[in-house]
Amino acid sequence: MREIQAVEIQKAIEQLIYEASYVISPDIAKAVDEGIEKETNPTSRNVLEQIAENYKIASCERVAICQDTGMAVVFIDIGQDVHIAGGNLEDAINEGVRVAYRDGYLRKSVVGEPLFDRVNTKDNTPAVIHTRIVPGEQIHILVTPKGFGSENMSRIKMFPPAAGVEGVKQFIIEAVKEAGPNPCPPVIVGVGIGGTFEIAAQTAKRMTARAVGSHNADPRYAALEEELLTEINKLGVGPAGIGGYTTALAVNIDFRPTHIASLPCAVNMCCHCARHAETTI
């Protein structure tokens, strides 16, 4: 049994939020640079140049890459041999969020109740927390602050199994096409196939944080990712939606076991500011 202090988790969350909010991961920066080479229309190229320049300014000056610093989505895998001492887990995570959004000059974008009052909680809490108990005596934390311009363009459908690969493909391509300029293209398309209603969505969310250029270990899914990326980039939506080659930087797919009667498919749209940072305690 290993003891980990709650305050350690709080500090880790705080640091991860700074990292994610200020510094784009190198795989995304590289993909944007490659887009600049590809674009022939000067206005579209200029959009990508602004995006690349923005990444540099944000990391140098330690300011938010995007003003929508999102809801703090936290994936936390806790080793079953860990004992968290000195406080409870959710409070520690929320305290980390509170401190980071306050001291890091990040925008507070959370309302406590969605339908009637919509009053801002003023500290960006509560975080969205996905917890898993795993073997071992470590804690792994992945933080993905999620902007809602792209979140709002996400969709989910419970297909009948007969819809098959073709049905799923059309659904994903259509989602990107319909979203057009709204989710700040170039986008990263997170896809979850299978599971239950909520597992499909959660899997899709995880996929928005997978590195650009990486692929699913199953060669069939890897091929599907490649094919969809090619098809999506033929749509011509382009950088900021004004036309061009670079509509998506990646299509990241993962799958889960599902019921004999269903083929769930969730598309979690993420902008090029796909912020994420992780650490192991």
Place this chain on the structure above:
Amino acid sequence: MSIKRIQLPMTAEVVRSLKAGDSVLLNGPILTGRDAAHKRLVALLDEGKELPVEVKDQTIYYVGPAPASPGHAVGSAGPTTSYRMDAYAPRLMEIGLNGMIGKGKRNDDVINAMKKYGAIYFGAVGGAAALVSRSIESAEVLCYEDLGAEAIHRFVVKDFPAVVLIDAEGNNMYEIGPAQFRAEQAAKEGK
């Protein structure tokens, strides 16, 4: 790429001269506002009351900036998605608003109002928020301070980079740009 430098507030001539796809650098005062502020402004118009800000000939930027760190006028300040303001925008154009800055599609009501009253929809690059904030020289809250980041501010901008997304004739870059791309690709494949 030729870039036009535009002085704000825009005159009717300037509005007419801008065409979808033009790259521009905006200079001068702009207002800011998002859904919550728009809702309040339109509620006042419904009641026949005076607005707390002058909108005639003004340009409004759909933005909710991040808090300013020490030494900066404003934090990162990229555009928010504009369709959430579609229900309100025609009402403001009716009383003279002639510029909007945001990102994303607009509905037909907005585009028709732009044609009727003469207004431009500019796009700033979504996610290029730290870069955009560099062109904001000063920021002050004009009203609705209780809305925090969503309060109506006056920014003074210098060489704020933007593209004309929809012009006062209704030409729409979100249609023209992708269509042009697809036509070019089809022509290449045909060869």
